[in-house]
Amino acid sequence: MTQPTVRILLGGASSLGPGKAALLEEIDHQGSISAAARAMGMSYRRAWLLVEAMNRGFREPLVTTATGGRRGGGAALTDFGREVLRRYRAMEAKAQKAIEADLERFRALLCKAS
Known part of the structure; x- marks a missing residue:
């Protein structure tokens, strides 16, 4: 089944689309930005930039992070x-x-697929 792509464009920037939504779900599932990025085949830097953009674009942060250490970091x-x-x-x-x-x-x- 074909799924439409919904991309919310408010204020001139993409507030949320399918890629960012999938990243949020992976962060929720994995508990870290780096693990979410790996699961999606994305670089950590790209994932981090997307999270920063989402956190800046909404009135409250969507993702919180904790720096690494003995117990490790997380998101x-x-x-x-x-x-x-x-x-x-x-x-x-x-x-x-x-x-x-x-x-x-x-x-x-x-056209029919060949």
């Missing part, structure tokens, strides 16, 4: 970050439902 989604992610995923689901029939008709217009 976690804030409650606010979980709410932003939940709302984004809800918008994706609404978009999918709204255009489902149109996608099927559009798919019929494409």
Whole structure:
């Protein structure tokens, strides 16, 4: 099934899209930015820059970090970050439902795969 891509563009920059949402989910699952980046095949630097951009772009941070040490560092989604992610995923689901029939008709217009 084809999934529409929802990208929220407010204030001239991409506030949230599928890549950033996936990164947030991986950080939540992995407990660290570096582990999330590895799981996604992304460089740590790229992941860190995306997290910084998201934290700057919202009125509250989406991700908190702790520096390494004897127990190691880590990262976690804030409650606010979980709410932003939940709302984004809800918008994706609404978009999918709204255009489902149109996608099927559009798919019929494409060339058959060889």
